[in-house]
Amino acid sequence: MLEVRNLSKTYDGGMQALKNVSFSVKQGEFLAVIGLSGSGKSTLLRCINRLIEPTSGQILWNGQDITAASQDEMRHIRRKIGMVFQHFNLVSRSKVLTNVLAGRLGYVNPILSAFNRFPESDVQMALSQLDRVGIKNQAYKRADELSGGQQQRVGIARAMMQEPTMVLADEPVASLDPVLAHSIMQHLEEINKQEGVTVLCSLHFLDLVHRYADRAIALKEGALMFDGPPNQINDEKFREIYGKDAERIG
Amino acid sequence: MKKTTTPLKSLATGFITLFVLIIFAYGFSVTNVNFEETRSERRLASLTRILRALAHPKIFDYNYETVNVEVPFYLGCPADGVPFPEVDRSGAFILINSGCAAPKETIQIEGHNFQENSSGSISFVGFSPEAPDGVPIGIGNFQADAQGNFKAEVNLPNRQIKEEPQAIRATGQIQVGAPMLSQESKVTWEKIIETVFMALLATAFGTLLAVPISFFAARNLMEEVKSPLSNIALALIGWPLGMWLGIEASQFFSGLLTLLGNSFLITFAGAIIVSALSFFFARWFLAHQSEDLEFRFKQRLINLLYALILALLALISILFIGKLLLQVGAYLTPSKDVPLYFLRKFVSQIGEIISILAPVFAALVGGGVLGGFFSQLGQKISDRLPASAAKTFNLILAPLAGATLGVLIMQGLDWFYQFNNPAVTLYSPAFIGAAIGLILAIAIAPKQSLPIGIFIYGIFRTLLNGTRSVEALIMAIVFVAWVGLGPFAGALALGLHTVASNAKLYSEQVESILSGPLEAIQATGANRLQTIIFAVVPQIIPPYISYTMYRWDINVRMSTIIGFVGGGGIGFILQQNINLLNYRAASVNMLAIAIVVASMDYISSILREKYV
Structure with a gap:
């Protein structure tokens, strides 16, 4: 259970990316985060695992205040929060398997991992995660030899290596074509439905929101505009979120 | 729109032109531009000599044999004249304008068929019953031209007039056998090998040190250390x-x-x-x-x-x-x-x-x-701990740390400046350091994170820039004092310079990596070392390889001149040859440098293309 209270973030240049955002997510929920580019979706997701330090507010996760955690505690918290990125963020010159094994870094012995030594059980786990997203045969290729859709699958496998209870997905399908987008979303759905992992996913296309999300929140210029089931987003709401001249596509 | 020219504008243009002219005039004067010298015949002659010598690198050499060419000559002309000497024109031979002359008189000698560009000596040979083989007296030298001919004027010695014929002898050298590598070429080969290996060692060991240092000099990594x-x-x-x-x-x-x-x-x-x-x-x-x-x-x-x-x-x-x-x-x-x-x-x-x-x-x-x-x-x-307890610890620890740091810094400086005064090296730095620590502990909120990373980054950058600004040539002078003349000193100097230059270049590569993978690895709960190894290192390997090769290339070029200050390598003999005005040997050295530098450039570009 994740609870965000009065979260604000002001960047060094004075740009206010988040304004007093509050919402909560139940364990096992699939939450879509929508809004225009620059509305603060990425900042919000990154504040949750503190890749970006929030300026004020609280984030409570299973009763623990993430915003007050020390560096060591934060690393322990991050182990349980997987993250998937728009641009995949794979280490392109490393092997696919190494990229996936990187998901275990918070768990393994730091000194042994420095020599790229992982326990055999982790290697098996990495292979089975790759199998699950259907690219086990690509395990020993270099990450940049894979296509975009395959790279995002590696990204999901990496996140799943953390055995997370929550996955933050920052526009995971924005750089993929519609067919691939659905297959990636189905992987996230599978994780959510079968393993009960909470998913926070920022999305651009409303039909994806309608199809996959249990609930949606909308941000406009850093402020929370909407919080409710996706089917409540009618044309009026849509214009409120995206601006009065916006037209729906997809 | 038509361009209008106001008087003020033209005046300004005129002033600017005048100003530029004055600047260049001053520049000419400061750099001693002297066209008179460039036309002077003496200068032109020496320029021609040097350029021609440089154009004839002494790569090959021949064995030489000495040849003596003699013609009979009468010192003091006999009354009945002298017989015209028979001259064998098949080999080298000399002709004299006259078969006899009085002592101390000047005669003209012409030589033909000598070795091209060779030099030799001319002597007067006096025969007597005590010395039937003749006693030569040097009376001059000759320099044959490109065809092997020469003309010379010599003064005869002041000797007793004799009725018997004496002789004028020209002693020259002719090449025998096939060309072979000259001594200069052999030395050049030896030294160019030394040069290449000097550069290799300097690059290898310099790189080993530069790699870890570069991480501390990378802003994007250090910024986050608080x-x-x-x-x-x-x-x-x-x-x-x-x-x-x-x-x-x-x-x-x-x-x-x-x-x-x-x-x-x-x-x-x-x-x-x-x-x-x-x-x-x-x-x-x-x-x-x-x-x-x-x-x-x-x-x-x-x-x-x-x-x-x-x-x-x-x-x-x-x-x-x-x-x-x-x-x-x-x-x-x-x-x-x-x-x-x-x-x-x-x-x-x-x-x-x-x-x-x-x-x-x-x-x-x-x-x-x-x-x-x-x-x-x-x-x-x-x-x-609660804030108050943390504050108490800060109040104790910060002055202690400040005092430690102050004393350490002054102890280090003491080695250079020899203060020999505990007030300077011990008490006052301890006091000042403790005071600064105390002020920090009071001023700063107990749990506030300080940007220590950027501070360390600043120190490393400053040290690197400082070291880099000292040319390897100057470092070599110091190392020559430490380990003596020779390639070891040169390798150490180049190595130190490699550390400074490459650490900076490397750190700039670290700064330009993609931040995405860094973020992704951090998000998995990896610690700092793991993040560097998994997200940073794979991204920087290609540029590191490329810069290392480039540095080897540079080091080969630098090691050719590091010998000028005694750092070994080919520069050592190049400088000797230049000082001894032995331009043909210097030309061999320069040729070798050109070949090595060009091939290094070629090889490194191929390797970089292949691995990067």
Whole structure:
């Protein structure tokens, strides 16, 4: 259970990316985060695992205040929060398997991992995660030899290596074509439905929101505009979120 | 729109033009531009001579044979005239404008068929019953032209007039046999090899040091390192303490090793046993380290103890291995004449390097273990204790750390400036450091994170820029003073310069990596070291390789001139040849440099294309 209270973030240049955002997510929920580019979706997701330090507010996760955690505690918290990125963020010159094994870094012995030594059980786990997203045969290729859709699958496998209870997905399908987008979303759905992992996913296309999300929140210029089931987003709401001249596509 | 020219504008243009002219006029005067000199005949002659010599590198050489060409000559003309001498024109020969002349008179001599461009001497040969073979008296020299001809005017010696014919002799040299590599070429070959290897060693060892340094000089990595005051203060106390302990331990144990004597067996057994011991202990230690979030002081202390034991074991095994290699090396090289001497010698040289590095290793590990432990302790003080307690700790620790740092800095400066005054080197820096620490502790909120990373980054950048601004040529002068004339000094100078330049270039590469993978690895809960190894290192390998090759290329070029100050390599003889006005030999050296630099450039571009 994740609870965000009065979260604000002001960047060094004075740009206010988040304004007093509050919402909560139940364990096992699939939450879509929508809004225009620059509305603060990425900042919000990154504040949750503190890749970006929030300026004020609280984030409570299973009763623990993430915003007050020390560096060591934060690393322990991050182990349980997987993250998937728009641009995949794979280490392109490393092997696919190494990229996936990187998901275990918070768990393994730091000194042994420095020599790229992982326990055999982790290697098996990495292979089975790759199998699950259907690219086990690509395990020993270099990450940049894979296509975009395959790279995002590696990204999901990496996140799943953390055995997370929550996955933050920052526009995971924005750089993929519609067919691939659905297959990636189905992987996230599978994780959510079968393993009960909470998913926070920022999305651009409303039909994806309608199809996959249990609930949606909308941000406009850093402020929370909407919080409710996706089917409540009618044309009026849509214009409120995206601006009065916006037209729906997809 | 039509362009309008106001009088003011034209005036301004005029002034600017005038100003530019004045600047250039001053520049000409300062740089002593002198066209008169360029036209002077004397200068032109020497220019021609040098350029022509440079255009004729003395790569090949011939064996020479001395030839004497004589024509009969009468000193003092006989009344009945002189017979016209028979001249054999098949080989070299000389003609004189007259067959006789009075002593001290000037005669003209023409020579033909001599070796092209050769020089020789002309002598007057006097025959007498005591010396039937003749006694030559040097009366001049000749220089044959490109066709092997010469004309010379010589003055006859003041000798008694004789009725018998004397002789004028021209002594020249002619080439015999096939061309062969000249002595200059052989020396050049030897020195150019020396040059290339000097550059190789400098690049290799410079790079080894530059890589770790580059991470500390990368802004994007260091920016995020922030620590509370208690952490920084304790680390500042822990590091020097650990380093001092490390050096002491290394000295103590190397003393113990000396006591063990020079028995090969003992050293061998020691090296094997201690190495195996430290290896297994390391494995056990790594396997039994659980990351415990709960801070239990006892557990941490035990861990510290294990880490120290491991460090000691590693230190002893390094000392043993160094000693072992030295002994093996000494055994392998009973004299300089054994085959593959350089390989055998290398064994003891490696041993020597290890022995030299053992205290450095001990200091770094000691500092790292103790500094790391102390800084964890400081972090916990800030994380766990209430603000008031943390503040109290800060008030105690920060002055202590400040005093330590102040004293250390002044002790370092003392070595350079020899103050020899405890007030300067001990009391006042301790006091000032403590005061600064106290002010910081009072001014800063107890748990506030300080941007220590960017501070360290600044220090590293400044040091690198400072070192880099000193040319390798100047460094070589210092190293020549330390290790003597020769390529070793040059390699050290180039190596130091490589560290400074490459660390900066490398760090700029680290700064330009993609931040996405960095973010992704951080999000998995990886610590800083893991993030660097998994997200940074794979991204920087290609540019690092490319810069390292480029540096080798640069080092080869630099090592050609490092010899000018005694740093060995080809520059050493190039400078000698230039000073001795031996331009044809200098030309061979320059040719060799050009060939090596061009081929290095070519090879490195191919390799870079292949691996990057």
